[in-house]
Amino acid sequence: NAGVMQNPRHLVRRRGQEARLRCSPMKGHSHVYWYRQLPEEGLKFMVYLQKENIIDESGMPKERFSAEFPKEGPSILRIQQVVRGDSAAYFCASSPQGQGGSYEQYFGPGTRLTVT
Amino acid sequence: AQSVTQLDSQVPVFEEAPVELRCNYSSSVSVYLFWYVQYPNQGLQLLLKYLSGSTLVKGINGFEAEFNKSQTSFHLRKPSVHISDTAEYFCAVSPLRGTDKLIFGTGTRLQVFP
Numbered sequence: 167n168a169g170v171m172q173n174p175r176h177l178v179r180r181r182g183q184e185a186r187l188r189c190s191p192m193k194g195h196s197h198v199y200w201y202r203q204l205p206e207e208g209l210k211f212m213v214y215l216q217k218e219n220i221i222d223e224s225g226m227p228k229e230r231f232s233a234e235f236p237k238e239g240p241s242i243l244r245i246q247q248v249v250r251g252d253s254a255a256y257f258c259a260s261s262p263q264g265q266g267g268s269y270e271q272y273f274g275p276g277t278r279l280t281v282t
Numbered sequence: 283a284q285s286v287t288q289l290d291s292q293v294p295v296f297e298e299a300p301v302e303l304r305c306n307y308s309s310s311v312s313v314y315l316f317w318y319v320q321y322p323n324q325g326l327q328l329l330l331k332y333l334s335g336s337t338l339v340k341g342i343n344g345f346e347a348e349f350n351k352s353q354t355s356f357h358l359r360k361p362s363v364h365i366s367d368t369a370e371y372f373c374a375v376s377p378l379r380g381t382d383k384l385i386f387g388t389g390t391r392l393q394v395f396p
Contacts, residue, residue: 199382199383201384207389208286208388209372211384211385214382214383224383259326259384270328273318275323275324
């Protein structure tokens with residue numbers, strides 16, 4: 167059973183470009199979470215999605231960031247008009263179902279975004 | 283709202299020595315507690331979790347943690363560390379009722395020296 171897959175592993179964008187990060191959850195998992203890790207900091211929750219639904223986006227910046235988890239295909243985190251402050255590692259995690267955090271979240275290897 | 287404090291940003295220790303990584307949390311509701319490990323340039327791997335029951339939780343790689351409700355702490359311990367334990371360790375909480383998001387501490391870098 168393959169783990170959580172993220173691609174690309176490394177992404178370089180110039181200021182003003184769009185960044186698109188993909189996450190394929192583990193087989194059988196219908197819940198996806200995105201976290202951001204800034205240099206020398208812990209992970210910060212961004213958004214929680216189920217298939218075709220955004221459940222909690224309380225950690226998403228109000229502008230330029232969006233996320234989706236379509237019925238078919240991977241979850242996508244999209245950052246429009248990137249700025250240097252968006253440089254970070256973005257981690258995706260998946261779990262089989264919710265119910266208050268008792269189910270383990272399995273993390274992918276992350277996408278390291280560098281904005282030049 | 284919940285918050286997690288990891289009091290030590292770095293912990294240097296010699297191989298085969300015991301180690302304790304401290305974690306305190308603040309929450310107005312009951313929470314689940316987790317410890318994750320992150321090796322360089324990799325994702326996070328779950329070490330152990332406390333959901334309910336016995337307050338002493340055993341995890342992988344010889345680690346264990348003890349939940350102390352009165353002190354709102356969940357310290358991680360290992361009686362004898364190896365060089366391969368060198369990594370970043372994150373404590374996290376998740377509310378029992380809610381959207382399952384994990385709230386992380388800022389991490390503790392464990393550096394094991396020969």
